Amino acid sequence: MPNIVALHELTTEQKQKIRDIAPDYDLIAGKYKELPSGTVAQADIVLGWTSSATEEALSDHSRIRWIQVWSAGVDRMPLKELEQKNILLTNASGVHAIPITEQIFAMLLAYTRNLHHAVRQQSQSKWDKSGTFRELSGKTAVIVGVGQIGSTTAKVAKAFGMRTVGVRRSGKPDPNVDVMYTVDQLDQALAEGDFIINILPLTDETKGLYDAGRFEAMKDDAFFVNMGRGPSVDTEALIEALKSGHLAGAGLDVFEQEPLPSEHPLWGMDNVIITPHTAGDTVHYTERVLDIFLENLKAYRQGEALPRNVIDYEKAY
Incomplete structure:
Protein backbone atom coordinates (compact mmCIF):
# COMPACT_ATOMS: atom_id res chain seq x y z
CA MET A 1 0.00 0.00 0.00
CA VAL A 95 1.24 30.98 2.74
CA HIS A 96 3.25 34.00 3.86
CA ALA A 97 1.70 36.88 1.95
CA ILE A 98 -0.49 38.13 4.80
CA PRO A 99 1.80 37.64 7.84
CA ILE A 100 4.97 38.90 6.14
CA THR A 101 3.19 41.93 4.68
CA GLU A 102 1.85 42.76 8.13
CA GLN A 103 5.31 42.27 9.64
CA ILE A 104 6.80 44.61 7.04
CA PHE A 105 4.34 47.34 7.96
CA ALA A 106 4.86 46.67 11.64
CA MET A 107 8.52 47.52 10.99
CA LEU A 108 7.73 50.59 8.86
CA LEU A 109 5.21 52.00 11.31
CA ALA A 110 7.39 51.30 14.33
CA TYR A 111 10.22 53.17 12.65
CA THR A 112 8.23 56.15 11.33
CA ARG A 113 6.35 56.65 14.60
CA ASN A 114 9.35 55.89 16.84
CA LEU A 115 7.53 52.99 18.49
CA HIS A 116 10.76 51.00 18.84
CA HIS A 117 12.19 53.80 20.97
CA ALA A 118 8.95 54.14 22.96
CA VAL A 119 8.98 50.43 23.84
CA ARG A 120 12.55 50.70 25.08
CA GLN A 121 11.68 53.78 27.13
CA GLN A 122 8.62 52.07 28.56
CA SER A 123 10.79 49.30 29.98
CA GLN A 124 12.65 52.05 31.89
CA SER A 125 9.50 53.97 32.91
CA LYS A 126 10.91 56.89 30.92
CA TRP A 127 8.77 59.70 29.43
CA ASP A 128 10.70 61.00 26.42
CA LYS A 129 9.03 62.79 23.50
CA SER A 130 12.24 63.46 21.57
CA GLY A 131 12.93 62.06 18.13
CA THR A 132 11.82 62.56 14.54
CA PHE A 133 8.31 61.44 13.67
CA ARG A 134 7.85 60.55 10.00
CA GLU A 135 4.99 59.46 7.76
CA LEU A 136 4.55 56.79 5.11
CA SER A 137 2.19 58.84 2.95
CA GLY A 138 3.90 60.29 -0.09
CA LYS A 139 7.02 58.14 0.31
CA THR A 140 8.35 55.55 -2.14
CA ALA A 141 8.55 51.87 -1.25
CA VAL A 142 10.93 49.80 -3.37
CA ILE A 143 9.93 46.14 -3.19
CA VAL A 144 12.68 43.82 -4.37
CA GLY A 145 11.22 40.45 -5.29
CA VAL A 146 7.63 41.03 -6.43
CA GLY A 147 5.82 37.74 -6.09
CA GLN A 148 2.72 37.08 -4.01
CA ILE A 149 4.21 38.69 -0.91
CA GLY A 150 5.57 41.65 -2.85
CA SER A 151 2.28 42.27 -4.62
CA THR A 152 0.36 42.17 -1.33
CA THR A 153 2.92 44.52 0.23
CA ALA A 154 2.53 46.94 -2.67
CA LYS A 155 -1.26 46.85 -2.31
CA VAL A 156 -1.04 47.81 1.36
CA ALA A 157 1.57 50.47 0.58
CA LYS A 158 -0.84 52.07 -1.88
CA ALA A 159 -3.48 52.17 0.88
CA PHE A 160 -1.01 54.21 2.94
CA GLY A 161 -0.64 56.66 0.06
CA MET A 162 2.80 55.44 -0.95
CA ARG A 163 4.35 55.25 -4.40
CA THR A 164 5.41 51.70 -5.23
CA VAL A 165 8.45 50.58 -7.22
CA GLY A 166 9.01 46.88 -7.86
CA VAL A 167 11.90 44.69 -8.95
CA ARG A 168 11.44 41.24 -10.41
CA ARG A 169 13.41 39.00 -12.75
CA SER A 170 10.84 39.15 -15.56
CA GLY A 171 9.99 42.83 -15.24
CA LYS A 172 6.34 41.83 -15.69
CA PRO A 173 3.95 44.58 -14.51
CA ASP A 174 1.87 44.20 -11.36
CA PRO A 175 -1.41 46.08 -10.80
CA ASN A 176 -0.23 47.27 -7.37
CA VAL A 177 3.18 48.50 -8.56
CA ASP A 178 3.57 51.94 -10.15
CA VAL A 179 6.94 51.22 -11.78
CA MET A 180 8.53 47.81 -12.36
CA TYR A 181 12.23 47.19 -12.97
CA THR A 182 14.21 44.07 -13.80
CA VAL A 183 16.99 42.78 -11.55
CA ASP A 184 19.53 44.29 -13.95
CA GLN A 185 18.05 47.70 -13.06
CA LEU A 186 18.25 47.13 -9.30
CA ASP A 187 20.54 50.08 -8.55
CA GLN A 188 18.24 52.42 -10.43
CA ALA A 189 15.29 51.18 -8.40
CA LEU A 190 17.15 51.42 -5.09
CA ALA A 191 17.97 55.06 -5.75
CA GLU A 192 14.25 55.90 -5.75
CA GLY A 193 13.32 54.33 -2.43
CA ASP A 194 12.60 55.90 0.93
CA PHE A 195 11.95 52.35 2.09
CA ILE A 196 13.77 49.35 0.57
CA ILE A 197 12.02 46.03 1.19
CA ASN A 198 13.85 42.83 0.29
CA ILE A 199 11.75 39.69 -0.20
CA LEU A 200 14.09 37.77 -2.53
CA PRO A 201 14.76 34.04 -2.04
CA LEU A 202 18.34 32.88 -1.55
CA THR A 203 19.98 31.69 -4.78
CA ASP A 204 23.50 31.87 -6.19
CA GLU A 205 22.51 35.18 -7.79
CA THR A 206 21.07 36.76 -4.64
CA LYS A 207 23.74 35.70 -2.15
CA GLY A 208 25.59 38.83 -1.03
CA LEU A 209 23.43 40.95 -3.35
CA TYR A 210 23.26 43.82 -0.88
CA ASP A 211 26.91 44.79 -0.60
CA ALA A 212 28.53 48.17 0.08
CA GLY A 213 27.82 49.31 -3.48
CA ARG A 214 24.13 48.49 -3.20
CA PHE A 215 23.77 50.37 0.07
CA GLU A 216 25.60 53.29 -1.50
CA ALA A 217 23.04 53.26 -4.34
CA MET A 218 20.25 53.83 -1.84
CA LYS A 219 19.05 57.29 -0.85
CA ASP A 220 20.52 59.02 2.15
CA ASP A 221 18.15 58.41 5.06
CA ALA A 222 16.52 55.33 3.48
CA PHE A 223 15.16 52.57 5.72
CA PHE A 224 16.08 48.98 4.76
CA VAL A 225 13.87 45.98 5.53
CA ASN A 226 14.99 42.38 5.03
CA MET A 227 12.28 39.73 5.02
CA GLY A 228 13.97 37.52 2.41
CA ARG A 229 17.09 35.65 3.45
CA GLY A 230 19.96 36.77 5.66
CA PRO A 231 22.81 35.74 3.35
CA SER A 232 21.50 38.08 0.63
CA VAL A 233 22.96 40.90 2.75
CA ASP A 234 26.60 41.67 3.51
CA THR A 235 26.09 42.33 7.22
CA GLU A 236 29.30 44.32 7.66
CA ALA A 237 28.33 46.59 4.77
CA LEU A 238 24.90 47.09 6.30
CA ILE A 239 26.36 47.97 9.69
CA GLU A 240 28.73 50.46 8.10
CA ALA A 241 25.87 52.12 6.19
CA LEU A 242 23.88 52.38 9.43
CA LYS A 243 26.81 53.71 11.46
CA SER A 244 27.72 56.31 8.85
CA GLY A 245 24.18 57.65 8.82
CA HIS A 246 23.74 56.89 5.12
CA LEU A 247 20.87 54.58 6.06
CA ALA A 248 18.42 55.91 8.63
CA GLY A 249 17.66 52.47 9.97
CA ALA A 250 16.81 48.84 9.28
CA GLY A 251 14.11 46.32 10.12
CA LEU A 252 15.57 42.82 10.08
CA ASP A 253 13.87 39.45 10.44
CA VAL A 254 16.61 37.31 8.86
CA PHE A 255 20.38 37.22 9.30
CA GLU A 256 23.52 35.64 7.88
CA GLN A 257 23.93 33.76 11.15
CA GLU A 258 20.89 32.52 13.03
CA PRO A 259 20.30 32.76 15.91
CA LEU A 260 21.96 36.18 15.89
CA PRO A 261 24.81 35.95 18.44
CA SER A 262 24.12 37.84 21.67
CA GLU A 263 27.30 39.90 21.24
CA HIS A 264 26.44 40.97 17.68
CA PRO A 265 26.60 44.77 17.19
CA LEU A 266 23.16 44.89 15.53
CA TRP A 267 21.52 44.23 18.90
CA GLY A 268 22.82 47.48 20.33
CA MET A 269 21.93 49.80 17.44
CA ASP A 270 19.04 52.17 18.26
CA ASN A 271 18.07 52.50 14.59
CA VAL A 272 17.63 48.76 14.08
CA ILE A 273 14.47 46.74 14.75
CA ILE A 274 15.06 42.99 15.11
CA THR A 275 12.66 40.05 15.05
CA PRO A 276 13.88 36.41 15.30
CA HIS A 277 12.86 35.08 11.85
CA THR A 278 9.18 35.12 12.77
CA ALA A 279 7.74 37.20 9.92
CA GLY A 280 6.07 34.20 8.28
CA ASP A 281 4.67 32.73 11.48
CA THR A 282 0.89 32.67 11.87
Missing part, protein backbone atom coordinates in the same frame (compact mmCIF):
# COMPACT_ATOMS: atom_id res chain seq x y z
CA PRO A 2 1.48 3.41 -0.94
CA ASN A 3 1.84 5.86 1.89
CA ILE A 4 2.11 9.51 2.83
CA VAL A 5 4.38 10.45 5.71
CA ALA A 6 3.60 13.76 7.42
CA LEU A 7 6.45 15.12 9.54
CA HIS A 8 4.29 17.77 11.21
CA GLU A 9 1.48 17.42 13.69
CA LEU A 10 -1.95 17.31 12.06
CA THR A 11 -5.40 17.44 13.61
CA THR A 12 -7.86 14.60 13.15
CA GLU A 13 -9.81 16.79 10.73
CA GLN A 14 -6.69 17.58 8.69
CA LYS A 15 -5.75 13.92 8.48
CA GLN A 16 -9.25 13.09 7.28
CA LYS A 17 -9.01 15.67 4.48
CA ILE A 18 -5.90 13.87 3.21
CA ARG A 19 -7.57 10.44 3.49
CA ASP A 20 -10.65 11.68 1.64
CA ILE A 21 -8.49 12.58 -1.37
CA ALA A 22 -6.17 9.56 -1.18
CA PRO A 23 -8.16 6.74 0.46
CA ASP A 24 -5.85 4.08 -0.95
CA TYR A 25 -2.79 5.66 0.71
CA ASP A 26 -1.73 4.89 4.24
CA LEU A 27 -1.15 8.11 6.22
CA ILE A 28 1.60 8.12 8.82
CA ALA A 29 2.09 11.27 10.90
CA GLY A 30 4.71 12.07 13.51
CA LYS A 31 7.97 13.83 14.22
CA TYR A 32 10.87 12.29 12.33
CA LYS A 33 12.82 11.20 15.39
CA GLU A 34 9.75 9.46 16.79
CA LEU A 35 9.04 7.41 13.66
CA PRO A 36 10.47 3.92 13.16
CA SER A 37 13.73 3.83 11.22
CA GLY A 38 13.14 3.66 7.46
CA THR A 39 9.64 5.17 7.55
CA VAL A 40 10.56 8.17 5.39
CA ALA A 41 12.46 6.06 2.86
CA GLN A 42 9.35 3.94 2.36
CA ALA A 43 7.12 6.95 1.79
CA ASP A 44 5.80 7.76 -1.65
CA ILE A 45 4.94 11.29 -0.55
CA VAL A 46 6.50 13.29 2.28
CA LEU A 47 4.61 16.21 3.81
CA GLY A 48 7.09 18.44 5.66
CA TRP A 49 10.85 18.20 5.93
CA THR A 50 13.72 18.03 8.37
CA SER A 51 17.43 17.91 7.56
CA SER A 52 17.64 14.83 9.77
CA ALA A 53 15.74 12.91 7.08
CA THR A 54 18.16 13.77 4.28
CA GLU A 55 20.29 10.61 4.35
CA GLU A 56 17.27 8.34 4.50
CA ALA A 57 15.36 10.24 1.80
CA LEU A 58 18.29 10.09 -0.59
CA SER A 59 19.26 6.48 0.10
CA ASP A 60 19.28 3.91 -2.70
CA HIS A 61 16.20 2.16 -1.27
CA SER A 62 14.16 5.37 -0.93
CA ARG A 63 10.96 5.34 -2.96
CA ILE A 64 9.99 9.01 -2.42
CA ARG A 65 8.43 10.60 -5.48
CA TRP A 66 7.25 13.94 -4.07
CA ILE A 67 8.14 16.18 -1.12
CA GLN A 68 5.91 19.07 0.03
CA VAL A 69 8.02 21.27 2.29
CA TRP A 70 6.58 23.46 5.03
CA SER A 71 8.53 26.59 4.05
CA ALA A 72 8.70 28.90 1.05
CA GLY A 73 12.49 28.84 0.94
CA VAL A 74 14.22 25.67 -0.25
CA ASP A 75 17.80 26.93 -0.08
CA ARG A 76 18.62 24.47 2.71
CA MET A 77 17.33 21.48 0.76
CA PRO A 78 19.67 19.08 -1.09
CA LEU A 79 18.38 20.33 -4.43
CA LYS A 80 20.94 18.70 -6.73
CA GLU A 81 20.44 15.30 -5.16
CA LEU A 82 16.66 15.57 -5.23
CA GLU A 83 16.77 16.55 -8.89
CA GLN A 84 19.01 13.59 -9.69
CA LYS A 85 16.46 11.27 -8.09
CA ASN A 86 13.61 12.94 -10.06
CA ILE A 87 11.77 13.82 -6.86
CA LEU A 88 9.07 16.45 -7.24
CA LEU A 89 9.51 19.29 -4.78
CA THR A 90 6.80 21.79 -3.84
CA ASN A 91 7.02 24.62 -1.34
CA ALA A 92 4.68 26.75 0.77
CA SER A 93 4.87 29.87 -1.36
CA GLY A 94 1.68 31.88 -0.91
CA VAL A 283 -1.74 30.54 13.59
CA HIS A 284 -3.14 29.87 10.10
CA TYR A 285 0.12 28.39 8.74
CA THR A 286 -0.75 24.70 8.78
CA GLU A 287 -4.17 25.10 7.19
CA ARG A 288 -2.69 27.20 4.36
CA VAL A 289 0.11 24.70 3.66
CA LEU A 290 -2.44 21.91 3.72
CA ASP A 291 -4.61 23.75 1.17
CA ILE A 292 -1.62 23.78 -1.22
CA PHE A 293 -0.85 20.13 -0.54
CA LEU A 294 -4.45 18.95 -0.99
CA GLU A 295 -4.84 20.74 -4.32
CA ASN A 296 -1.60 19.17 -5.55
CA LEU A 297 -2.55 15.78 -4.11
CA LYS A 298 -5.78 15.72 -6.15
CA ALA A 299 -3.77 16.32 -9.32
CA TYR A 300 -1.10 13.79 -8.32
CA ARG A 301 -3.73 11.07 -7.76
CA GLN A 302 -5.14 11.75 -11.23
CA GLY A 303 -1.72 11.58 -12.88
CA GLU A 304 -1.76 15.29 -13.72
CA ALA A 305 0.97 17.91 -13.35
CA LEU A 306 0.99 19.51 -9.92
CA PRO A 307 -0.71 22.92 -10.26
CA ARG A 308 0.95 24.80 -7.39
CA ASN A 309 4.44 25.71 -6.21
CA VAL A 310 6.57 23.18 -8.10
CA ILE A 311 10.22 24.07 -7.59
CA ASP A 312 12.30 24.68 -10.73
CA TYR A 313 15.62 23.06 -9.76
CA GLU A 314 17.51 25.20 -12.25
CA LYS A 315 16.25 28.42 -10.63
CA ALA A 316 16.25 26.98 -7.09
CA TYR A 317 12.79 28.39 -6.37
Whole structure:
Protein backbone atom coordinates (compact mmCIF):
# COMPACT_ATOMS: atom_id res chain seq x y z
CA MET A 1 0.00 0.00 0.00
CA PRO A 2 1.48 3.41 -0.94
CA ASN A 3 1.84 5.86 1.89
CA ILE A 4 2.11 9.51 2.83
CA VAL A 5 4.38 10.45 5.71
CA ALA A 6 3.60 13.76 7.42
CA LEU A 7 6.45 15.12 9.54
CA HIS A 8 4.29 17.77 11.21
CA GLU A 9 1.48 17.42 13.69
CA LEU A 10 -1.95 17.31 12.06
CA THR A 11 -5.40 17.44 13.61
CA THR A 12 -7.86 14.60 13.15
CA GLU A 13 -9.81 16.79 10.73
CA GLN A 14 -6.69 17.58 8.69
CA LYS A 15 -5.75 13.92 8.48
CA GLN A 16 -9.25 13.09 7.28
CA LYS A 17 -9.01 15.67 4.48
CA ILE A 18 -5.90 13.87 3.21
CA ARG A 19 -7.57 10.44 3.49
CA ASP A 20 -10.65 11.68 1.64
CA ILE A 21 -8.49 12.58 -1.37
CA ALA A 22 -6.17 9.56 -1.18
CA PRO A 23 -8.16 6.74 0.46
CA ASP A 24 -5.85 4.08 -0.95
CA TYR A 25 -2.79 5.66 0.71
CA ASP A 26 -1.73 4.89 4.24
CA LEU A 27 -1.15 8.11 6.22
CA ILE A 28 1.60 8.12 8.82
CA ALA A 29 2.09 11.27 10.90
CA GLY A 30 4.71 12.07 13.51
CA LYS A 31 7.97 13.83 14.22
CA TYR A 32 10.87 12.29 12.33
CA LYS A 33 12.82 11.20 15.39
CA GLU A 34 9.75 9.46 16.79
CA LEU A 35 9.04 7.41 13.66
CA PRO A 36 10.47 3.92 13.16
CA SER A 37 13.73 3.83 11.22
CA GLY A 38 13.14 3.66 7.46
CA THR A 39 9.64 5.17 7.55
CA VAL A 40 10.56 8.17 5.39
CA ALA A 41 12.46 6.06 2.86
CA GLN A 42 9.35 3.94 2.36
CA ALA A 43 7.12 6.95 1.79
CA ASP A 44 5.80 7.76 -1.65
CA ILE A 45 4.94 11.29 -0.55
CA VAL A 46 6.50 13.29 2.28
CA LEU A 47 4.61 16.21 3.81
CA GLY A 48 7.09 18.44 5.66
CA TRP A 49 10.85 18.20 5.93
CA THR A 50 13.72 18.03 8.37
CA SER A 51 17.43 17.91 7.56
CA SER A 52 17.64 14.83 9.77
CA ALA A 53 15.74 12.91 7.08
CA THR A 54 18.16 13.77 4.28
CA GLU A 55 20.29 10.61 4.35
CA GLU A 56 17.27 8.34 4.50
CA ALA A 57 15.36 10.24 1.80
CA LEU A 58 18.29 10.09 -0.59
CA SER A 59 19.26 6.48 0.10
CA ASP A 60 19.28 3.91 -2.70
CA HIS A 61 16.20 2.16 -1.27
CA SER A 62 14.16 5.37 -0.93
CA ARG A 63 10.96 5.34 -2.96
CA ILE A 64 9.99 9.01 -2.42
CA ARG A 65 8.43 10.60 -5.48
CA TRP A 66 7.25 13.94 -4.07
CA ILE A 67 8.14 16.18 -1.12
CA GLN A 68 5.91 19.07 0.03
CA VAL A 69 8.02 21.27 2.29
CA TRP A 70 6.58 23.46 5.03
CA SER A 71 8.53 26.59 4.05
CA ALA A 72 8.70 28.90 1.05
CA GLY A 73 12.49 28.84 0.94
CA VAL A 74 14.22 25.67 -0.25
CA ASP A 75 17.80 26.93 -0.08
CA ARG A 76 18.62 24.47 2.71
CA MET A 77 17.33 21.48 0.76
CA PRO A 78 19.67 19.08 -1.09
CA LEU A 79 18.38 20.33 -4.43
CA LYS A 80 20.94 18.70 -6.73
CA GLU A 81 20.44 15.30 -5.16
CA LEU A 82 16.66 15.57 -5.23
CA GLU A 83 16.77 16.55 -8.89
CA GLN A 84 19.01 13.59 -9.69
CA LYS A 85 16.46 11.27 -8.09
CA ASN A 86 13.61 12.94 -10.06
CA ILE A 87 11.77 13.82 -6.86
CA LEU A 88 9.07 16.45 -7.24
CA LEU A 89 9.51 19.29 -4.78
CA THR A 90 6.80 21.79 -3.84
CA ASN A 91 7.02 24.62 -1.34
CA ALA A 92 4.68 26.75 0.77
CA SER A 93 4.87 29.87 -1.36
CA GLY A 94 1.68 31.88 -0.91
CA VAL A 95 1.24 30.98 2.74
CA HIS A 96 3.25 34.00 3.86
CA ALA A 97 1.70 36.88 1.95
CA ILE A 98 -0.49 38.13 4.80
CA PRO A 99 1.80 37.64 7.84
CA ILE A 100 4.97 38.90 6.14
CA THR A 101 3.19 41.93 4.68
CA GLU A 102 1.85 42.76 8.13
CA GLN A 103 5.31 42.27 9.64
CA ILE A 104 6.80 44.61 7.04
CA PHE A 105 4.34 47.34 7.96
CA ALA A 106 4.86 46.67 11.64
CA MET A 107 8.52 47.52 10.99
CA LEU A 108 7.73 50.59 8.86
CA LEU A 109 5.21 52.00 11.31
CA ALA A 110 7.39 51.30 14.33
CA TYR A 111 10.22 53.17 12.65
CA THR A 112 8.23 56.15 11.33
CA ARG A 113 6.35 56.65 14.60
CA ASN A 114 9.35 55.89 16.84
CA LEU A 115 7.53 52.99 18.49
CA HIS A 116 10.76 51.00 18.84
CA HIS A 117 12.19 53.80 20.97
CA ALA A 118 8.95 54.14 22.96
CA VAL A 119 8.98 50.43 23.84
CA ARG A 120 12.55 50.70 25.08
CA GLN A 121 11.68 53.78 27.13
CA GLN A 122 8.62 52.07 28.56
CA SER A 123 10.79 49.30 29.98
CA GLN A 124 12.65 52.05 31.89
CA SER A 125 9.50 53.97 32.91
CA LYS A 126 10.91 56.89 30.92
CA TRP A 127 8.77 59.70 29.43
CA ASP A 128 10.70 61.00 26.42
CA LYS A 129 9.03 62.79 23.50
CA SER A 130 12.24 63.46 21.57
CA GLY A 131 12.93 62.06 18.13
CA THR A 132 11.82 62.56 14.54
CA PHE A 133 8.31 61.44 13.67
CA ARG A 134 7.85 60.55 10.00
CA GLU A 135 4.99 59.46 7.76
CA LEU A 136 4.55 56.79 5.11
CA SER A 137 2.19 58.84 2.95
CA GLY A 138 3.90 60.29 -0.09
CA LYS A 139 7.02 58.14 0.31
CA THR A 140 8.35 55.55 -2.14
CA ALA A 141 8.55 51.87 -1.25
CA VAL A 142 10.93 49.80 -3.37
CA ILE A 143 9.93 46.14 -3.19
CA VAL A 144 12.68 43.82 -4.37
CA GLY A 145 11.22 40.45 -5.29
CA VAL A 146 7.63 41.03 -6.43
CA GLY A 147 5.82 37.74 -6.09
CA GLN A 148 2.72 37.08 -4.01
CA ILE A 149 4.21 38.69 -0.91
CA GLY A 150 5.57 41.65 -2.85
CA SER A 151 2.28 42.27 -4.62
CA THR A 152 0.36 42.17 -1.33
CA THR A 153 2.92 44.52 0.23
CA ALA A 154 2.53 46.94 -2.67
CA LYS A 155 -1.26 46.85 -2.31
CA VAL A 156 -1.04 47.81 1.36
CA ALA A 157 1.57 50.47 0.58
CA LYS A 158 -0.84 52.07 -1.88
CA ALA A 159 -3.48 52.17 0.88
CA PHE A 160 -1.01 54.21 2.94
CA GLY A 161 -0.64 56.66 0.06
CA MET A 162 2.80 55.44 -0.95
CA ARG A 163 4.35 55.25 -4.40
CA THR A 164 5.41 51.70 -5.23
CA VAL A 165 8.45 50.58 -7.22
CA GLY A 166 9.01 46.88 -7.86
CA VAL A 167 11.90 44.69 -8.95
CA ARG A 168 11.44 41.24 -10.41
CA ARG A 169 13.41 39.00 -12.75
CA SER A 170 10.84 39.15 -15.56
CA GLY A 171 9.99 42.83 -15.24
CA LYS A 172 6.34 41.83 -15.69
CA PRO A 173 3.95 44.58 -14.51
CA ASP A 174 1.87 44.20 -11.36
CA PRO A 175 -1.41 46.08 -10.80
CA ASN A 176 -0.23 47.27 -7.37
CA VAL A 177 3.18 48.50 -8.56
CA ASP A 178 3.57 51.94 -10.15
CA VAL A 179 6.94 51.22 -11.78
CA MET A 180 8.53 47.81 -12.36
CA TYR A 181 12.23 47.19 -12.97
CA THR A 182 14.21 44.07 -13.80
CA VAL A 183 16.99 42.78 -11.55
CA ASP A 184 19.53 44.29 -13.95
CA GLN A 185 18.05 47.70 -13.06
CA LEU A 186 18.25 47.13 -9.30
CA ASP A 187 20.54 50.08 -8.55
CA GLN A 188 18.24 52.42 -10.43
CA ALA A 189 15.29 51.18 -8.40
CA LEU A 190 17.15 51.42 -5.09
CA ALA A 191 17.97 55.06 -5.75
CA GLU A 192 14.25 55.90 -5.75
CA GLY A 193 13.32 54.33 -2.43
CA ASP A 194 12.60 55.90 0.93
CA PHE A 195 11.95 52.35 2.09
CA ILE A 196 13.77 49.35 0.57
CA ILE A 197 12.02 46.03 1.19
CA ASN A 198 13.85 42.83 0.29
CA ILE A 199 11.75 39.69 -0.20
CA LEU A 200 14.09 37.77 -2.53
CA PRO A 201 14.76 34.04 -2.04
CA LEU A 202 18.34 32.88 -1.55
CA THR A 203 19.98 31.69 -4.78
CA ASP A 204 23.50 31.87 -6.19
CA GLU A 205 22.51 35.18 -7.79
CA THR A 206 21.07 36.76 -4.64
CA LYS A 207 23.74 35.70 -2.15
CA GLY A 208 25.59 38.83 -1.03
CA LEU A 209 23.43 40.95 -3.35
CA TYR A 210 23.26 43.82 -0.88
CA ASP A 211 26.91 44.79 -0.60
CA ALA A 212 28.53 48.17 0.08
CA GLY A 213 27.82 49.31 -3.48
CA ARG A 214 24.13 48.49 -3.20
CA PHE A 215 23.77 50.37 0.07
CA GLU A 216 25.60 53.29 -1.50
CA ALA A 217 23.04 53.26 -4.34
CA MET A 218 20.25 53.83 -1.84
CA LYS A 219 19.05 57.29 -0.85
CA ASP A 220 20.52 59.02 2.15
CA ASP A 221 18.15 58.41 5.06
CA ALA A 222 16.52 55.33 3.48
CA PHE A 223 15.16 52.57 5.72
CA PHE A 224 16.08 48.98 4.76
CA VAL A 225 13.87 45.98 5.53
CA ASN A 226 14.99 42.38 5.03
CA MET A 227 12.28 39.73 5.02
CA GLY A 228 13.97 37.52 2.41
CA ARG A 229 17.09 35.65 3.45
CA GLY A 230 19.96 36.77 5.66
CA PRO A 231 22.81 35.74 3.35
CA SER A 232 21.50 38.08 0.63
CA VAL A 233 22.96 40.90 2.75
CA ASP A 234 26.60 41.67 3.51
CA THR A 235 26.09 42.33 7.22
CA GLU A 236 29.30 44.32 7.66
CA ALA A 237 28.33 46.59 4.77
CA LEU A 238 24.90 47.09 6.30
CA ILE A 239 26.36 47.97 9.69
CA GLU A 240 28.73 50.46 8.10
CA ALA A 241 25.87 52.12 6.19
CA LEU A 242 23.88 52.38 9.43
CA LYS A 243 26.81 53.71 11.46
CA SER A 244 27.72 56.31 8.85
CA GLY A 245 24.18 57.65 8.82
CA HIS A 246 23.74 56.89 5.12
CA LEU A 247 20.87 54.58 6.06
CA ALA A 248 18.42 55.91 8.63
CA GLY A 249 17.66 52.47 9.97
CA ALA A 250 16.81 48.84 9.28
CA GLY A 251 14.11 46.32 10.12
CA LEU A 252 15.57 42.82 10.08
CA ASP A 253 13.87 39.45 10.44
CA VAL A 254 16.61 37.31 8.86
CA PHE A 255 20.38 37.22 9.30
CA GLU A 256 23.52 35.64 7.88
CA GLN A 257 23.93 33.76 11.15
CA GLU A 258 20.89 32.52 13.03
CA PRO A 259 20.30 32.76 15.91
CA LEU A 260 21.96 36.18 15.89
CA PRO A 261 24.81 35.95 18.44
CA SER A 262 24.12 37.84 21.67
CA GLU A 263 27.30 39.90 21.24
CA HIS A 264 26.44 40.97 17.68
CA PRO A 265 26.60 44.77 17.19
CA LEU A 266 23.16 44.89 15.53
CA TRP A 267 21.52 44.23 18.90
CA GLY A 268 22.82 47.48 20.33
CA MET A 269 21.93 49.80 17.44
CA ASP A 270 19.04 52.17 18.26
CA ASN A 271 18.07 52.50 14.59
CA VAL A 272 17.63 48.76 14.08
CA ILE A 273 14.47 46.74 14.75
CA ILE A 274 15.06 42.99 15.11
CA THR A 275 12.66 40.05 15.05
CA PRO A 276 13.88 36.41 15.30
CA HIS A 277 12.86 35.08 11.85
CA THR A 278 9.18 35.12 12.77
CA ALA A 279 7.74 37.20 9.92
CA GLY A 280 6.07 34.20 8.28
CA ASP A 281 4.67 32.73 11.48
CA THR A 282 0.89 32.67 11.87
CA VAL A 283 -1.74 30.54 13.59
CA HIS A 284 -3.14 29.87 10.10
CA TYR A 285 0.12 28.39 8.74
CA THR A 286 -0.75 24.70 8.78
CA GLU A 287 -4.17 25.10 7.19
CA ARG A 288 -2.69 27.20 4.36
CA VAL A 289 0.11 24.70 3.66
CA LEU A 290 -2.44 21.91 3.72
CA ASP A 291 -4.61 23.75 1.17
CA ILE A 292 -1.62 23.78 -1.22
CA PHE A 293 -0.85 20.13 -0.54
CA LEU A 294 -4.45 18.95 -0.99
CA GLU A 295 -4.84 20.74 -4.32
CA ASN A 296 -1.60 19.17 -5.55
CA LEU A 297 -2.55 15.78 -4.11
CA LYS A 298 -5.78 15.72 -6.15
CA ALA A 299 -3.77 16.32 -9.32
CA TYR A 300 -1.10 13.79 -8.32
CA ARG A 301 -3.73 11.07 -7.76
CA GLN A 302 -5.14 11.75 -11.23
CA GLY A 303 -1.72 11.58 -12.88
CA GLU A 304 -1.76 15.29 -13.72
CA ALA A 305 0.97 17.91 -13.35
CA LEU A 306 0.99 19.51 -9.92
CA PRO A 307 -0.71 22.92 -10.26
CA ARG A 308 0.95 24.80 -7.39
CA ASN A 309 4.44 25.71 -6.21
CA VAL A 310 6.57 23.18 -8.10
CA ILE A 311 10.22 24.07 -7.59
CA ASP A 312 12.30 24.68 -10.73
CA TYR A 313 15.62 23.06 -9.76
CA GLU A 314 17.51 25.20 -12.25
CA LYS A 315 16.25 28.42 -10.63
CA ALA A 316 16.25 26.98 -7.09
CA TYR A 317 12.79 28.39 -6.37
